[in-house]
Amino acid sequence: MSNSDLENSIIEFGQRCSNISRIYSQKRAIMNWLSDIQFTASATLHGGALVANYLWDGTQDKRTNYYACPDDETFRFMASIYIHSHYNMSFSKEFLGGITSGASWYPIYGGMQDWNYIHAGCFELTLEVSDNKWPAANETGVHRRIFSSDNGRPLPASITIKGINYMVKVGRDYDRLLHPGDKYKVVATMPGYKSKTTCIRLDEGLTTVDFVLDPEVTVKGNVHECNCGSNNRLDLVKFLSGGHWEVYFTVIVALGFLLLLVQRTKLNLSKHSRSVVPKRPAVV
Numbered sequence: 001m002s003n004s005d006l007e008n009s010i011i012e013f014g015q016r017c018s019n020i021s022r023i024y025s026q027k028r029a030i031m032n033w034l035s036d037i038q039f040t041a042s043a044t045l046h047g048g049a050l051v052a053n054y055l056w057d058g059t060q061d062k063r064t065n066y067y068a069c070p071d072d073e074t075f076r077f078m079a080s081i082y083i084h085s086h087y088n089m090s091f092s093k094e095f096l097g098g099i100t101s102g103a104s105w106y107p108i109y110g111g112m113q114d115w116n117y118i119h120a121g122c123f124e125l126t127l128e129v130s131d132n133k134w135p136a137a138n139e140t141g142v143h144r145r146i147f148s149s150d151n152g153r154p155l156p157a158s159i160t161i162k163g164i165n166y167m168v169k170v171g172r173d174y175d176r177l178l179h180p181g182d183k184y185k186v187v188a189t190m191p192g193y194k195s196k197t198t199c200i201r202l203d204e205g206l207t208t209v210d211f212v213l214d215p216e217v218t219v220k221g222n223v224h225e226c227n228c229g230s231n232n233r234l235d236l237v238k239f240l241s242g243g244h245w246e247v248y249f250t251v252i253v254a255l256g257f258l259l260l261l262v263q264r265t266k267l268n269l270s271k272h273s274r275s276v277v278p279k280r281p282a283v284v
Helices: 003-037 072-083 112-120 228-240 245-275
Strands: 041-046 049-054 099-101 123-130 142-144 146-148 158-161 164-169 174-176 183-189 196-201 211-213
Touching: 003 112, 041 112, 049 072, 072 099, 072 123, 112 123, 158 174, 164 174, 196 211
Parallel strands: 041 123, 049 099, 146 211
Antiparallel strands: 049 123, 142 174, 158 164, 158 183, 183 196
C-alpha cells in the first residue's frame, strides 16, 4: 500500500468514526426527547418501498415471520388508516393490504419503533412512501466530490451557492438540493486551499461536478538562506575522509616550498632597495 493510499484509508476511517459518533449523538438526543415529552404516537418516513410498517421488527428465533406485539390490532388499525390516504400504497402488489410487520418483511433488532414502544410508551409506524430510493440527479441538485490537486485525496470542504446564505459541509461526497430549471454558481471552499466556482444549469444535466482545489502557496518573508559555505565544508570533509593521503602530502610539501621561496624573495628585494638611491624627477 502506498503512502497516499494509507492516508486516504486513515481519512476514510476517521470520517466513518465521526459519522458513527454523530449518529449516536443524534439517537441519544431523540431518546432523551421522547423520554421528556412522552409522545403518544409517531411516524418515520423512509423511501425504497410502498408500505406502512409496524412492529415488532424482530422475532425471538431471528427468523423472518410474523411476530405480533401486545397491541398488534391497534398497530394494524393505525397502518390501515394511513394506507387508505395513499392511493398507490393501498393497491400494493408486494404487500397484502399495503401494510406489513417489520419481522415478516425482514427482521432487524434495535430499531426505533420497537424502542419507542418498549421504553417511551409511543406507538410508532415506519412509512415507506416511495419506490424510488435513489432519485435522479436532476431531482436532487448538484453532487459529487472535492479533491486536493497535490495528492488526490478527498477534502472535508464546504459547498455554497451564490445568492443563498447557507453552507453545506462535505464528507466523502457532497449533495446540494436545488430547485431544477435554474442557473446556479456553485463555490467549493476549504481552509488552506484556493476556492473554485463553477456555473451549472440543472435542466441541462450539469449536476455532477467534481472540484479539484489547489493548495495556497505562502512565502515567509524575502530572506534567502545561503548554505554555500556549509556545502563547501561538507565537500572538503568528504574529500579528506576518502583516504587520499599521498595527495595530502604532496600538497603540503608544495605549499611549504612556495612559502619559503616567497620569504627569500622579499628579503632580497629589501636589501636591493636600501643600496639604490632613487633618481629625482626632472624639472623643466
